[in-house]
Amino acid sequence: MIHEMKRLTTRIGAYDPLDAAGYERLGGFRGLRQALSKAPADVIGEVADAGLQGRGGAGFAAARKWSFVAAQERHPKYLICNADEGELGTVKDRLLLEGDPWAVAEGLLITAYATGADVIIVYIRGAYREAFCLWKELAERVSAELRRPELWTAAAGRAAPELRVVRGRGLYIAGEEMALIASLAARRPVSASKPPYPAEKGLFGMPTVVHNVETVANVPLILADGAGEYRTVGTEEEPGTRLFSLSGNIRRPGVYELPIGSTTLAQLIDDLGGGTLDGRPPKAVQPGGGTSALLSAAHLNTRMSSADLRAAGSSAGTGGVIVYGADRNAVSIVDELLGYYGGESCGMCMPCRVGTLKMREIVKRLLAGDGCAADIGRLRAVGETCVKASTCGMGQSFPLPVLSALKLFPRDFESLVRVPPRTRTPDQEQSR
Amino acid sequence: MNPEQAAAYRQFFSSLPSLVTAEDLFGILGQLQDELGCIPRAAIRDLAGRAGVSETRLFGAVTSYPDFLLAED
Ligand SMILES: Cc1cc2nc3c(=O)[nH]c(=O)nc-3n(C[C@H](O)[C@H](O)[C@H](O)COP(=O)(O)O)c2cc1C
Ligand code: SF4
Numbered sequence: 001m002i003h004e005m006k007r008l009t010t011r012i013g014a015y016d017p018l019d020a021a022g023y024e025r026l027g028g029f030r031g032l033r034q035a036l037s038k039a040p041a042d043v044i045g046e047v048a049d050a051g052l053q054g055r056g057g058a059g060f061a062a063a064r065k066w067s068f069v070a071a072q073e074r075h076p077k078y079l080i081c082n083a084d085e086g087e088l089g090t091v092k093d094r095l096l097l098e099g100d101p102w103a104v105a106e107g108l109l110i111t112a113y114a115t116g117a118d119v120i121i122v123y124i125r126g127a128y129r130e131a132f133c134l135w136k137e138l139a140e141r142v143s144a145e146l147r148r149p150e151l152w153t154a155a156a157g158r159a160a161p162e163l164r165v166v167r168g169r170g171l172y173i174a175g176e177e178m179a180l181i182a183s184l185a186a187r188r189p190v191s192a193s194k195p196p197y198p199a200e201k202g203l204f205g206m207p208t209v210v211h212n213v214e215t216v217a218n219v220p221l222i223l224a225d226g227a228g229e230y231r232t233v234g235t236e237e238e239p240g241t242r243l244f245s246l247s248g249n250i251r252r253p254g255v256y257e258l259p260i261g262s263t264t265l266a267q268l269i270d271d272l273g274g275g276t277l278d279g280r281p282p283k284a285v286q287p288g289g290g291t292s293a294l295l296s297a298a299h300l301n302t303r304m305s306s307a308d309l310r311a312a313g314s315s316a317g318t319g320g321v322i323v324y325g326a327d328r329n330a331v332s333i334v335d336e337l338l339g340y341y342g343g344e345s346c347g348m349c350m351p352c353r354v355g356t357l358k359m360r361e362i363v364k365r366l367l368a369g370d371g372c373a374a375d376i377g378r379l380r381a382v383g384e385t386c387v388k389a390s391t392c393g394m395g396q397s398f399p400l401p402v403l404s405a406l407k408l409f410p411r412d413f414e415s416l417v418r419v420p421p422r423t424r425t426p427d428q429e430q431s432r
Numbered sequence: 433m434n435p436e437q438a439a440a441y442r443q444f445f446s447s448l449p450s451l452v453t454a455e456d457l458f459g460i461l462g463q464l465q466d467e468l469g470c471i472p473r474a475a476i477r478d479l480a481g482r483a484g485v486s487e488t489r490l491f492g493a494v495t496s497y498p499d500f501l502l503a504e505d
Contacts, residue, residue, distance in 0.1 A: 126499045167462055169497035186457035188492035
């Protein structure tokens with residue numbers, strides 16, 4: 001039987017989320033104090049030693065982003081906390097924002113100190129109304145705390161950063177960092193090809209660092225107890241814990257914190273999640289949110305680390321583990337996923353703009369019993385083109401569940417093919 | 433837009449500072465949506481004028497979000 005390891009979630013429920021003193025009594029601000037006693041470059045060094053990687057999906061090394069921004073001379077520099085959390089099956093950021101907001105704020109202040117950021121913007125998913133209201137109030141309390149000399153001014157030797165809280169407006173693509181930057185500038189929220197990277201030319205053309213909420217929440221831990229202590233859990237390449245949001249066909253859905261790589265998918269589902277509703281092994285699981293490739297029951301012994309999940313054919317993504325029951329048909333699973341992601345393309349690049357529509361169309365046709373054998377090949381071809389030729393992570397990843405379903409469950413697709421090509425009417429032929 | 437919303441919008445716009453920059457726009461649009469329950473078509477013209485950005489740009493931004501409701505005057 002495995003158990004959770006609470007590092008990021010240990011204070012949740014133990015203090016009033018607006019009460020800075022309560023947070024401090026539970027060990028809060030130790031990381032910020034330690035950080036301010038060092039030079040910014042040494043703070044970046046500590047985070048590099050800890051091997052902290054982004055938890056927003058891409059897994060980029062945090063310290064590398066920080067040093068790019070720190071090296072920029074232009075001001076103001078921006079730090080954006082990405083709390084848009086639009087990925088299906090992912091609710092961990094909400095837990096941190098509402099349950100231990102001061103830890104997120106402390107992480108942001110340390111990041112701002114290390115990178116030289118002057119303005120911190122927390123961009124909160126529109127549906128997270130409670131979190132937004134809480135953070136509006138928190139922003140004022142943070143600036144009050146920062147007036148305590150030992151918490152900023154005396155130590156940092158420059159003005160405290162300004163904390164702004166912004167509410168997202170229900171658009172999935174606005175969580176992608178380039179679209180997020182456009183959104184905040186009141187431009188059409190579309191992604192863009194890189195370079196230039198945000199570190200060089202981000203919000204309003206200024207140096208910008210964008211981080212996921214969970215990434216930021218790790219920062220105070222690293223500074224408070226040092227990189228060595230931080231590395232005592234997790235794997236060599238991927239230290240620390242992760243928050244796994246467990247949902248779908250599962251007895252005890254929820255957010256579970258585990259050391260990275262210590263647990264298999266089966267242990268997470270059975271020991272913590274209590275197994276599937278009917279007790280049978282699941283048909284399929286998405287281990288890293290709604291855009292991660294499906295794994296079948298044969299992969300349940302995969303360890304929950306980026307390297308292991310990649311080797312199994314999927315990815316760790318956002319840590320959103322979605323379980324599909326044994327009675328599910330793979331085509332209906334991908335139909336559900338395409339129903340969400342298919343409407344979220346920003347339209348900037350052709351493969352994704354057209355691919356989302358075409359893939360949805362083909363799957364609908366198969367489900368309606370109007371599909372032909374060639375549709376299966378078409379679905380694969382459109383998906384592969386989209387992954388290879390799209391500009392941003394959206395087009396590069398939303399076809400992955402479909403492609404994996406085609407590989408793992410070909411019978412589900414084939415059994416829906418009803419119309420042999422030669423019996424199609426000229427009308428049907430034309431509508432293709 | 434109903435008459436109350438129109439009145440509320442006039443009140444809102446007259447209380448805005450005379451200098452509005454592109455940096456403030458997304459926040460102002462959000463405030464409008466939260467307070468009025470919609471974004472009046474007139475606001476796009478007014479805000480674009482005040483911040484010195486094109487109306488097209490603001491229109492494109494506003495109409496991209498499911499949670500922004502554009503209301504005809
Ligand atoms: C379509 C799309 C949506 C995304 N949505 C989010 C999101 O809601 N929250 C988030 O933190 N990252 C999201 N990301 C990832 C961000 O682009 C970015 O990589 C991340 O915020 C960087 O933070 P990290 O380095 O701390 O992971 C999304 C990416 C894509 C392609
Ligand atoms: S991949 Fe899709 S979401 Fe990303 S830039 Fe292209 S059209 Fe937009």
